[in-house]
Amino acid sequence: MTVAPARPASAVLTWSRDLVQPALRAAVDRLPAPMRRIAGYHLGWWDQFGDPVDAAGGKAVRPALVLLAAEASGARPDDAVPAAVAVELAHNFTLLHDDVLDRDRTRRHRPTAWAVFGVSAAILAGDALLALAADVLAGSDHPAAARVLTRALLDLVDGEHADLTFERRPDVGVRECLEMVEHKTAPLLAAACALGATFAGAPPSTVAHLHEFGRLLGIAYQHVDDLLGIWGDPAKTGKPAHTDLRSRKKSLPVVAALASDTPPGRELSTLYRRTAPPSPDDVVRMADLVERAGGRSWSRDESRRLLDEALDRLADTAPAPRPAAELAALAHLVVNRER
Template identity: 70%
Template sequence: MATPVTGSRTAPAVLAWSRDLVRPPLLHAVQGLPATVRHIAGYHLGWWDHHGRPSRTSTGKSVRPALALLAAESRGAPAESALPAAVAVELAHNFSLLHDDVLDQDTTRRHRPTAWAVFGTGAAILTGDALLALATDVLATSAYPATAHDLSTAVLSLVEGEQSDLSFETRDDVTLAECVSMVEHKTAPLLAAACALGATFAGAPPDAVAHLRAFGHALGVAYQHVDDLLGIWGDPKTTGKPAHADLVRRKKSLPVVAALTSGTAAGEELATRYGTADADPARLAALVERAGGRDWSESEATRLLTEALDHLTATDPTPRAAAELTALAHLIVRRDA
């Protein structure tokens, strides 16, 4: 890890700062939605309960807004200059979460019922649609309206990755290369866009924007490796999801596909058991680990972290922002899995 810079904040402090800075313009934007979806959006974002009463529920980590704000600061601009980018990527991210919960039939997020489980599938989908439209509008009416196209490109990539992920559920021949490509489309684009948009709002030159985009992309793939590890071995008290959640759904996640394609005896047993409905999730987790899936994902996350930080260094960032982006990157990759 980079040498600490005097005055730089810890990653948790950066995330708290990002949430506090982004909340007012985010709330202002959501208040402009039609009442039929505004209530559901606020519930999903953790601002109030299903009756509309103020809530102290977690509002999410605010990773993407933090990346946008710090990307701007890394170019010597004030964080506030990138607030439209931060708000837009947070809205787009929550669009994807609302739809993901429906697609995956997840009934819990952030330690309480998901929006679709409370308000219904159609209402949750329409609320996600509204958040995406709002994200585009935030950028289209900003000082950099062309960035709306950049966000749309990222979302289209996300949709392509989501479609691939869904197709994997009915296939037993998913390759590791296909799985990595799916993640590069589904998870990485919004983190990459957050960094690139933040840099753009800071007036950064094209080469700096490209390197910061690559920083976010590598970090996004690493993020998914860690998320997939947590989906198998994460503590439900921390993740807010049931133990072995991804295995119960027979998800073709990165460590699972690495294990299935490992050519090991454990991988072959995993393939046999993964096709049965009554397999013990704890046994499946042990097989993924024995087949090398856990070690592979952990090592890939570490490699991608190094790659991301190399791109950050190439931009010659301001010292404090560089230290805080580095701390945030390490936090993302070193979550307790």
């Protein structure tokens, strides 16, 4: 039997969105009208008045991981669509709340939901998406799936709380910053891969290997996300330049620079301890100091190392060749976003 060639990551993401979008829209349509309007706005389907628009709705990496993990484990990707929908709903729950917690006013080149509809309404819309994710999984024939997602979300909340406490602390170590990321970012990518394998009826060892693949990829993802939060092109990220430095966020490259015990790291620490908002010149200076203190190169190196480890775990599952190659291509895309 001839095996179809692996598709590039961009084609995989398009395929995943096309496959998941109808079921995702059908799920969101079940929300009460006010929550549906906010959720649809956040997802890029319509404007604040409910009129259809063609706005960016995100890359939808997590649903693609679900579908490919299912296929790599021997199932049809269509069989895992409910899991992909649930993961995407849960992910957007976190984004709605993150924007409120971080007071970010821009996402995907548009005003954030809380900036348009208000803080309380955006929080409630996030809650609605979370409840909807649970409902979608409850309607599937995989009772263990709900536990996979809820465990991930409990970890995520723990990591988010740790991240918020970092804002009030002058000193944060690299190890505890990594532990925060392992809770905040990695669990949902790990759950996406594990859910795909679970819906495929894969043995526990396969589920575990794919979970670990997603976990390692999630940590690498955060390294790259933090690099983009400092040096990302606003035209591509949909957020203003130097966003994380303006809020003095203790992201991975920043914490590595602060812990470097170098002259640039010490100067960065002085700027981070100021109470006055940083000026435009300050944030440019901060970015330079993070780079000179080694934070940028450390996060880049770590993201590549974690990618290699993730691909080793993927190989351990003895997956179907084409979906495995596409999972690898997706992993490379995630880690190479900065470049």
